Amino acid sequence: MxxxxxxxxxxxxxxxxxxxxxxxxxxxxxxxxxxxxxxxxxxxxxxxxxxxxxxxxxxxxxxxxxxxxxxxxxxxxxxxxxxxxxxxxxxxxxxxxxxxxxxxxxxxxxxxxxxxxxxxxxxxxxxxxxxxxxxxxxxxxxxxxxxxxxxxxxxxxxxxxxxxxxxxxxxxxxxxxxxxxxxxxxxxxxxxxxxxxxxxxxxxxxxxxxxxxxxxxDQPDSLTWNKKILFEESVNIFKEKFLLINTHNILNKYTRMKFLFFSIFILVTFYFAIPPKVKKIILGKSKANKSSFLRIL
Incomplete structure (x- = not known):
């Protein structure tokens, strides 16, 4: 002590x-x-x-x-x-x-x-x-x-x-x-x-x-190791950061563009990493859990 x-x-x-x-x-x-x-x-x-x-x-x-x-x-x-x-x-x-x-x-x-x-x-x-x-x-x-x-x-x-x-x-x-x-x-x-x-x-x-x-x-069975949850959280983080950047005008125009393209890259990477069933939900091809997923958007 x-x-x-x-x-x-x-x-x-x-x-x-x-x-x-x-x-x-x-x-x-x-x-x-x-x-x-x-x-x-x-x-x-x-x-x-x-x-x-x-x-x-x-x-x-x-x-x-x-x-x-x-x-x-x-x-x-x-x-x-x-x-x-x-x-x-x-x-x-x-x-x-x-x-x-x-x-x-x-x-x-x-x-x-x-x-x-x-x-x-x-x-x-x-x-x-x-x-x-x-x-x-x-x-x-x-x-x-x-x-x-x-x-x-x-x-x-x-x-x-x-x-x-x-x-x-x-x-x-x-x-x-x-x-x-x-x-x-x-x-x-x-x-x-x-x-x-x-x-x-x-x-x-x-x-x-x-x-x-x-x-x-680090454990492979992390509670946030679920790819659907990771994708949902990535979307929310992207939205929050974009809102804060524009609201507070903290970063210059060049840095904003770097952030935008990097965030899109991360989202696309997560998208292609998630299982086909989750993709169907995202694309609206499945009714299962569609409404709950859309609530985050």
């Missing part, structure tokens, strides 16, 4: 930690354990589970009695919708996401609480992320904005927003934010984490914690 931080942090800051899960009981145990071991204990855990009935029952029996844990049956629509369900049920004013295959360092929430104490004006903050693939350390994901190793710094709204419009560099499990800033505008059509950071960056400055507090482990 960092005693110097624990003495200065605002103890009224409390977090709702939202963990989407599907068929990952072993990994979920690790994720939950990393939260329960936090040196800063002002939090609740909300697990949104899309597993089978048997595994859901196991999770309830194993974790449901803990006073800090809420377990909710998911809708089966992927991690983004699971986060939305958790967001709606959150009791505390600060939101933090944690994917069930990721885990935190023991001082993660302490550093985030300290960031909000140091800079009350920030709307969100994030820490550095360590990527592990196939059991081997791959790299540390560094943001394309100014940060100081081992310290927490403030980054202006204009700077972080401009960089996020280019690409997402904040993993869901690495960030946290003030719930009231978004309110009911938590990406209601597609609550993707990238859209969340984009909208937050249009409303205030961010805190950047120059410490590795989050470990990400």
């Amino acid at each position: 960092n005693n110097s931080l624990i003495k200065t942090v605002d103890r009224t800051i409390s977090f709702s930690v939202i963990i989407p899960n599907k068929h990952r009981l072993t990994l979920l145990r690790r994720a939950v354990k990393s939260v329960l071991k936090q040196s800063y204990n002002k939090f609740e855990i909300i697990i949104i589970d899309d597993s089978s009935e048997d595994e859901f029952s196991s999770i309830v029996n194993e974790m449901g009695q803990h006073e800090k844990i809420k377990i909710v049956r998911g809708s089966g629509e992927g991690a983004a919708k699971a986060r939305l369900m958790g967001y709606m049920k959150a009791s505390f004013p600060y939101i933090a996401f944690l994917d069930s295959d990721d885990y935190w360092g023991k001082d993660k929430l302490l550093y985030h609480a300290n960031a909000y104490s140091l800079y009350p004006e920030i709307v969100a903050c994030f820490d550095l992320l360590l990527l592990i693939k196939d059991g081997k350390q791959q790299k540390v994901v560094y943001p394309p904005i100014n940060y100081v190793r081992g310290e927490t710094v403030l980054v202006s709204m204009a700077h972080v927003h401009k960089e996020l419009l280019k690409d997402n560099f904040i993993h869901a499990s690495a960030g946290s934010f003030k719930k009231y800033v978004l309110g009911d505008d938590f990406s209601p059509k597609s609550p993707n984490d990238y859209l969340t950071w984009l909208r937050l960056s249009a409303r205030g400055s961010f805190g950047v914690i120059g410490c590795i507090m989050t470990t990400r482990t």
